[in-house]
Amino acid sequence: MNEDYYDLLGVSREASTDEIKKAYRKLARTLHPDVNPDPEAAEKFKRVSQAYETLANTDKRRQYDMGGGPGMGGFPGGGGAGFDFNDIFDMFAGASGMRGRSQGPVPRQRRGGDVLRRVRIELRDVVFGTEEQVTFRTAELCERCEGSCCEPGTSPTRCTACSGSGHVQRVAQSLLGQMVTMAPCPTCDGHGDVIEQPCTGCSGHGRRAAERTVTVRIPSGVENGTRIQLRGEGETGEAGGPSGDLFVELSVTDHDVFDRDGDDLVTTVAVPMTTAALGATIPLETFDGTQELDVRPGAQPGEEITLKGLGVTPLRRERRGDIRVVLDVDVPTSLSDEERELLEQFAALRGDETTRRSTSHGGPFRKLRDRLRDL
Structure with missing residues (x-):
């Protein structure tokens, strides 16, 4: 068939050798006779292999680009430069999920999943820090088998199908010769041993569903959306594997009086026109109790009064921010005759x-x- 090798592999004429190799390996995974028994797929695999052998070789590709035609490459396997039989072997050995002959059995232990919980806190908690109780459903270590997955007094037995290796070899004949692939043992699922008497408390998983309550220390100075990570406080792993982490995401509730601006707390206080003109001392409720706010005579609208050290304590620092009070002078809109x-x-x-x-x-x-x- 007079096909364009570049179109056959799905690459451009400017494609590099690595790109050509990658395209060929991708096609071979779906067209190889060991994977796809369709006769049409086998025929296309021959043509794809011929295109790869030609384009992967610098000299043959140059001749092809100069008009040598698609029939010059020959069937792969004849030792042509650019074609590596080991590429095909590695590709299909890797497709089985095994890394190679030296890989041992797959451990039953698996890390537990992470848990995310959202906690709502007040602005006061941001100023001083606090502790919260977080309750959630999760998986904990089975007390009956202590993560062994077996009934107490029993233990896993060596898999006779794979002799404890966790994988088996499969030999198949193909157009390229004899192909040896590695696959997980179907008897033990690649673990190398078999649990003949699973724990009745956890059905052989080594963990069971439970409800947990964890105390979370929330430091001062956290932001809205801050996530606190508690390592090992998440879901217990299968078969006694390591636990995942607990993530606590914080949501800060809006305050009726104060807004946060960095480490400062900001509020607006309305004062009568006469108070702004004459000056006065007025009380202000803060998170540290009632404070006296000194309004100087002749205070102007928008003027700020600062109360030092009564704001938010930043993370990993001791010095607190300030409270900034913005004055809003209240001008009367209606007056009596006497006023x-x-x-x-x-x-x-x-x-x-x-x-x-x-x-x-x-x-x-x-x-x-x-x-x-x-x-």
Whole structure:
């Protein structure tokens, strides 16, 4: 068949030798007669192998690209440069799941899975740190067999099918000759031994379902979304294998008064206009109790007052942040007749009425219009 070798392997004409080799190995895994008994697959495998032998060899590829045609390569296995019989053997030996002849039996012990739990905490807990009890369903070591998977007083026996090696050899004839592959022993599932009397408490798994409660220490200064890892506190592994880890993800609840800004706590306090003008000492409830907030006479809207060392303690540090209080001056929107009269007297004493008089006479725009009229 007059097929294009590059199209047959599914690579571009600029493909490197490694890319050609990778494409060939991928096709061979599905087309090789030991894997696919379909006669059409076997025929295509021949053509794919011929394309690989040609394109994997620098000289043959050059001749092919110059118009030598697809029929020049010959059937693989004749010792042509670029074709390695060991590639095929390694590929199918690896496909069985075994690493090689020297690999021993697969241990029954497996690491347990990790567990993730989410915990909601208050802003106060972020400031000082806290402890939380986390309860969850998981797998724990079977007390009856202590992870051996066997009934007490019994033990696994050596697998006679694989002589304890955990794997068996399979020999098959192929177009490339005799193929020897390695596969897990179907009798013992690759473990090399057989449990003839599984533990009745855990059905031979070495662990059983249980509910656990773990105390989690939450340090101060954590952020929303912080994950705390507790090694070995997760799911117990199969057959007494090592336990997984417990991950606790923190969610910080919004506070009614304070917002967090780094290590500082920020809040806004509304003060009457008169308090801002005259100054006063007002109480402020904090996580450290009631604190006195000194508002200086003449305080302006947006002005900040700092209470040192009453904020959040950062992780792995001792110095706490501050509390920053932003003043919001409350200007009355409605006045009684008496209040209006008193404010007008106050404005007159300060000379604030001058602004009203200049506005009533037209202000700067009136003067500008008068100058333009005189030109």
